[in-house]
Amino acid sequence: MFSFCTDPDSLSDLAWMACYLTTGKHMNFYYAFGTVLVLLAITAPAALAFGFAGASAARSRLLPLSLFGKGYIAIVRGVPDIAFFLFFVIALDQGLEYAKHLIVCPDWDQPIRQGNDFIVCQSAKVPLGNSPQWVHKTYSFFVAVFTFAIVFGAFAANVLFGAMRAVPRTQLETAEAYGMTQRQTFWRIIVPQMWVYALPGLSNLWMVLIKSTPLLFLLGVEDIVYWARELGGTKTARFTDYPHGDWRMWYFLALLVFYLAFTRLSEVVLNRVMGRLTLGQATMGGESQRKAQA
Amino acid sequence: MSCVQTIMDYGLRSIGIGERLLPRADFTLCQQFTLIGSGLIWNIYFGVIALIAGFFLATVLALGKGSRIIWLRKPSEWFIFIFRGSPLFIQFFFAYFLFLSLKSVHPFFNPFSSAWAGALVVLFFNTAAYSAEIFYGALQSVPRGDVEAADAYGMSGWSRFRRVIWPTMLRLAWPSYTNEAIFLFHATTLVFFSGFPAQQQRGDALYYARYFADQTFNPFVPYPILAAYFILLTLGIIGLFGLVNRRLNRHLPSDQRRKIRLRPNLIR
Numbered sequence: 001m002f003s004f005c006t007d008p009d010s011l012s013d014l015a016w017m018a019c020y021l022t023t024g025k026h027m028n029f030y031y032a033f034g035t036v037l038v039l040l041a042i043t044a045p046a047a048l049a050f051g052f053a054g055a056s057a058a059r060s061r062l063l064p065l066s067l068f069g070k071g072y073i074a075i076v077r078g079v080p081d082i083a084f085f086l087f088f089v090i091a092l093d094q095g096l097e098y099a100k101h102l103i104v105c106p107d108w109d110q111p112i113r114q115g116n117d118f119i120v121c122q123s124a125k126v127p128l129g130n131s132p133q134w135v136h137k138t139y140s141f142f143v144a145v146f147t148f149a150i151v152f153g154a155f156a157a158n159v160l161f162g163a164m165r166a167v168p169r170t171q172l173e174t175a176e177a178y179g180m181t182q183r184q185t186f187w188r189i190i191v192p193q194m195w196v197y198a199l200p201g202l203s204n205l206w207m208v209l210i211k212s213t214p215l216l217f218l219l220g221v222e223d224i225v226y227w228a229r230e231l232g233g234t235k236t237a238r239f240t241d242y243p244h245g246d247w248r249m250w251y252f253l254a255l256l257v258f259y260l261a262f263t264r265l266s267e268v269v270l271n272r273v274m275g276r277l278t279l280g281q282a283t284m285g286g287e288s289q290r291k292a293q294a
Numbered sequence: 295m296s297c298v299q300t301i302m303d304y305g306l307r308s309i310g311i312g313e314r315l316l317p318r319a320d321f322t323l324c325q326q327f328t329l330i331g332s333g334l335i336w337n338i339y340f341g342v343i344a345l346i347a348g349f350f351l352a353t354v355l356a357l358g359k360g361s362r363i364i365w366l367r368k369p370s371e372w373f374i375f376i377f378r379g380s381p382l383f384i385q386f387f388f389a390y391f392l393f394l395s396l397k398s399v400h401p402f403f404n405p406f407s408s409a410w411a412g413a414l415v416v417l418f419f420n421t422a423a424y425s426a427e428i429f430y431g432a433l434q435s436v437p438r439g440d441v442e443a444a445d446a447y448g449m450s451g452w453s454r455f456r457r458v459i460w461p462t463m464l465r466l467a468w469p470s471y472t473n474e475a476i477f478l479f480h481a482t483t484l485v486f487f488s489g490f491p492a493q494q495q496r497g498d499a500l501y502y503a504r505y506f507a508d509q510t511f512n513p514f515v516p517y518p519i520l521a522a523y524f525i526l527l528t529l530g531i532i533g534l535f536g537l538v539n540r541r542l543n544r545h546l547p548s549d550q551r552r553k554i555r556l557r558p559n560l561i562r
Contacts, residue, residue: 079521080480082487083500087517090507118511211381218487225387232391249391256380256388263379 008241020242029227033258035141036213036224043148044209048202050153055160056186073158081151082215088147089219093126100124137222144219152209159201164190166197196277203270210262214255228252297324308332308496316495316505323515326506330519333499334527339410340417340482340498345475348421353460355422356429370426377423382416382481383488389416390489409490417485421478428474432467433459465542472535476528499523 004011005019020026057069098112101124108121127135167190175185217225232248275289303313305328317325358370377385393406406412436459444458464471483500486492492501499520506516 075521079524080483080500082480082483083503083517083520083524086500086504086507087513090511090513094513113512214381214383217383225383228387246391246395249388249395252384252388252391255384256376259380259384260376264375 016242020244023242025227025231028222029224029231032222032224032227035221036216039141039145039148039213039216040209042145043152044206046145046149047152047156047205047209050149051156051158051160054153054157055164058157058161059164059186061182069157069161072154073161075154081212082218084151085147085215085218088150089143092143092146094118096126097124100126140220144216144221147219148209148212152205152212155205155208156202159198159205160194162201163194163198167193199274199277203266203274206266206270207263210266211259224255224258228255297322297328300324301328304328305332306335308335308498308502310494310496314494318509321506321510326502326516326519329502329506330499330516331523333497333502334523336409336485336496336498337479337482337527340414340485341475341479343414344417344421344482345478347418348425348478351418351422352425352429355426356433356463359426359430360433373419374423374426374430377420378427382420383484385416385420386413386484386488386490389413408493409485413485413488413490417478417482420481421474424474424478425471428467428470429463431470432463435466436462461542468535468539468542472532472539475531475535479527479531480524 002019002022004015005022008016008019011019054069054072057065058073060066060069097118097120101108101112101120104124105121110119112119127139171189171193172185175189180188214223214225216223228251229248232246232251234246235243237243300322301324304317304325306312307316307329316329355370355373358366359374361367361370389412390407393403393412396403397407406415440458440462441454444454449457483498486497486501495501495505497505503516503520507513510516
């Protein structure tokens with residue numbers, strides 16, 4: 001990167017470090033932080049949408065729909081989330097390939113599962129075997145996003161379901177007294193009012209979401225954990241201009257600090273938002289704010 | 295091979311007793327159930343020991359955080375912040391590489407680079423931090439009247455803590471603490487996915503589930519088995535903690551007892 005980096009062996013410690021930290025691979029490492037942020041930016045609204053759908057389904061008066069919603073919420077209670085991540089990645093992949101297989105190759109007569117293999121016709125592969133590298137990377141990234149959205153959608157659904165029930169019953173009765181239909185009550189009364197009740201749960205969820213981003217590593221995305229392991233490992237002079245010992249500990253320390261700073265920042269911001277939202281509300285928080293001012 | 299034979303061979307495979315080689319092809323349902331169940335031994339080992347040890351450290355940390363002495367408060371606050379503010383996954387990685395480099399300093403650290411000790415230490419600290427935050431919250435909401443009553447009886451210091459504050463704190467914290475216990479058990483599945491290697495393929499339940507999923511390229515059998523085991527484990531924890539909860543609340547009229555409500559928004 002810098003002009004003086006042509007001969008690393010002759011550099012002083014500080015200059016060596018500057019050169020070392022700006023190699024091409026380190027740039028990939030820094031981009032990986034961007035990947036994490038992009039993942040968060042896409043997943044958070046997606047999970048919220050999934051959660052909203054799940055919570056509305058759980059409230060539905062149609063029994064199958066409400067059972068589906070409740071099942072979706074309940075299943076994450078008992079099972080480790082990481083098992084979901086591992087499961088959904090393969091399941092989604094195979095589901096897509098199987099669906100495409102049914103459409104593209106209708107006259108395929110062999111079974112899909114042959115012993116230990118999952119076989120679909122060549123043109124049904126997702127993405128196609130001959131597609132460029134970036135398609136594969138983007139595909140695996142979006143599978144990861146979708147998986148995150150499903151899992152965190154269930155958490156969000158639980159929070160929103162609770163928030164919808166926390167809206168005071170009298171409000172709904174008033175709406176009914178005005179002759180609103182179920183649908184109108186839901187959209188005009190419940191949804192606008194539920195956010196105050198949902199915010200503590202949702203902000204907790206955001207923290208949890210931040211802290212689960214290293215699981216991207218398990219989904220096969222080249223994220224910060226991948227690069228920290230890759231870059232930190234012992235390097236001998238034969239393969240690189242910057243030989244060093246086992247530095248993985250320091251790379252993971254850097255990641256630890258990154259996450260601590262990120263959660264701390266979110267905590268401060270979310271506390272501000274909560275303070276704004278509770279201002280003047282008829283809740284415990286609003287009451288204590290009023291007392292503090294008086 | 296009958297199922298009983300499989301259980302004899304693989305029932306304790308995860309702790310190194312029984313057949314050495316894992317099955318390689320033609321997996322039966324029985325094999326999957328047995329091996330994944332055998333891996334569950336590790337999850338229970340990590341969970342139970344970390345939970346019991348963490349309970350005591352958490353009490354100390356909660357008292358430290360509530361203390362007026364800055365030398366006690368600041369370290370407790372930082373401990374809790376560091377372990378709650380960063381992902382457990384990264385903590386495992388960091389601890390593993392830390393122990394690896396400490397190993398060359400002193401042979402005392404040799405066992406810590408393997409999962410049974412190293413990961414246990416991380417889980418112990420982690421659950422201590424999460425529980426300490428719960429206990430701290432409960433400590434803050436111990437009713438004033440209880441403490442005043444204890445004062446009136448002439449209790450002070452240790453006996454006041456032991457007989458009044460501590461039981462009330464536990465009673466208030468217990469529902470959240472139950473959730474913490476459940477999620478600690480879920481968190482134990484991360485151990486063999488981080489730096490810690492599974493020696494001679496002795497892993498936990500998820501390790502074997504992933505083994506089967508990778509070998510058969512079929513996630514639809516091993517993961518539901520794993521899920522079933524964990525749901526059973528969760529139900530067991532809820533039952534056990536419910537008994538304790540009943541005992542903690544036994545002096546209260548039945549309508550004032552605090553029910554355990556499950557809240558699943560807690561991953562690390």
